[in-house]
Amino acid sequence: MSDDDLTDPQLASEAELAFEGALRPKSLGEFVGQTRVRGQLQLLLSAAAMQQRTPDHILLAGPPGLGKTTLAMIVAHEGGRPLRMSSGPAIQHAGDLAAILSSLVPGEVLFIDEIHRMARSAEEMLYLAMEDFRIDIMVGKGAGATSVPLDLAPFTLVGATTRAGLLPNPLRDRFGFTAHLEFYDEAELEQVLGRAAVMLGLDIDGPAIAEIAGRCRGTPRIANRLLRRVRDYALVHGGRADVEAVRAALDLYDVDALGLDRLDRAVMLTILTRFGGGPVGLNTLAVSVGEEAETIEAVVEPFLVRIGLITRTPRGRMATPMAWRHFGLVRESEDAGATLPIDDL
Ligand SMILES: Nc1ncnc2c1ncn2[C@@H]1O[C@H](COP(=O)(O)OP(=O)(O)OP(=O)(O)O)[C@@H](O)[C@H]1O
Numbered sequence: 001m002s003d004d005d006l007t008d009p010q011l012a013s014e015a016e017l018a019f020e021g022a023l024r025p026k027s028l029g030e031f032v033g034q035t036r037v038r039g040q041l042q043l044l045l046s047a048a049a050m051q052q053r054t055p056d057h058i059l060l061a062g063p064p065g066l067g068k069t070t071l072a073m074i075v076a077h078e079g080g081r082p083l084r085m086s087s088g089p090a091i092q093h094a095g096d097l098a099a100i101l102s103s104l105v106p107g108e109v110l111f112i113d114e115i116h117r118m119a120r121s122a123e124e125m126l127y128l129a130m131e132d133f134r135i136d137i138m139v140g141k142g143a144g145a146t147s148v149p150l151d152l153a154p155f156t157l158v159g160a161t162t163r164a165g166l167l168p169n170p171l172r173d174r175f176g177f178t179a180h181l182e183f184y185d186e187a188e189l190e191q192v193l194g195r196a197a198v199m200l201g202l203d204i205d206g207p208a209i210a211e212i213a214g215r216c217r218g219t220p221r222i223a224n225r226l227l228r229r230v231r232d233y234a235l236v237h238g239g240r241a242d243v244e245a246v247r248a249a250l251d252l253y254d255v256d257a258l259g260l261d262r263l264d265r266a267v268m269l270t271i272l273t274r275f276g277g278g279p280v281g282l283n284t285l286a287v288s289v290g291e292e293a294e295t296i297e298a299v300v301e302p303f304l305v306r307i308g309l310i311t312r313t314p315r316g317r318m319a320t321p322m323a324w325r326h327f328g329l330v331r332e333s334e335d336a337g338a339t340l341p342i343d344d345l
């Protein structure tokens with residue numbers, strides 16, 4: 001992503017990583033929103049603590065920037081447990097996973113980000129590890145190879161994925177608890193922003209915070225990022241961080257009133273103008289905007305559905321009347337686009 005892609009919910013740079021680290025809530029009590037998930041996690045962690053055992057394995061599912069990594073850290077922190085962080089793409093062989101698992105200390109929390117991208121062979125090793133805290137290691141080569149069982153220290157696996165649907169059932173079933181993170185509402189985002197403003201020592205008023213909250217794609221990561229740009233703007237222009245500063249700063253970065261970014265807009269305009277409002281299949285859409293279908297499905301679409309710009313129908317994605325209005329376009333005729341080939345539903 002480029003630097004000016006302010007509303008890309010995916011993590012941008014090393015600088016952002018450090019910034020996020022500083023703002024990350026450290027406990028469930030500090031974690032804003034996701035009330036249901038928070039309550040469920042609290043119960044799971046408390047019960048485990050009372051029985052002096054490691055908490056069940058936890059799967060965190062949801063679009064980027066909603067707090068999956070943050071929650072994984074909280075799970076470790078609340079239980080006073082060490083945390084080991086890894087990710088699916090880093091585990092390309094069963095041996096990579098065996099090395100991690102065999103070096104865990106008792107009670108450790110193992111976080112595997114993007115767990116849907118782990119190698120298949122590692123996935124199978126993980127089934128046994130999750131269930132019995134045991135793995136089988138192959139020793140030797142060829143005909144003389146034997147498998148040697150190895151006991152592991154009890155651990156809690158926290159997996160994160162933007163695509164829960166891509167996980168094989170045997171893996172999904174081995175998690176004791178799956179948390180589906182939802183986009184945040186504006187009141188929650190205002191809380192996230194208020195907290196971040198205090199931590200940044202930024203003097204910003206309520207209406208300005210509300211204005212940012214309405215434009216951050218329901219995503220705390222984007223909220224914090226926009227807040228940073230507003231801080232820059234107020235600094236450079238020597239003014240207060242008020243609504244005018246927010247509007248000027250966000251207009252400068254091309255973040256519209258609904259918080260749509262360039263890719264969101266490209267997807268919407270493609271559906272509206274090239275496909276007459278839809279329905280259009282996911283793959284056709286992805287090819288038309290030059291983006292991977294996975295990104296459209298996991299990142300763009302959930303947000304557009306959530307704010308009511310598109311609906312998913314059995315025949316494909318369709319623009320809603322609100323979408324036509326937002327883009328100031330008029331639908332030519334009721335059945336425009338209906339005769340287009342539908343490739344992939
Ligand atoms: N509930 C929350 N309350 C306060 N801040 C939050 C909350 N959730 C996320 N944040 C902020 O948003 C930032 C991004 O969150 P996090 O890194 O946990 O997202 P993620 O779901 O892991 O994203 P990705 O899928 O890209 O890995 C954090 O640094 C944190 O400051």
Ligand SMILES: [Mg+2]
Nearest residue numbers: 068069070113
């Ligand atoms: Mg993360």
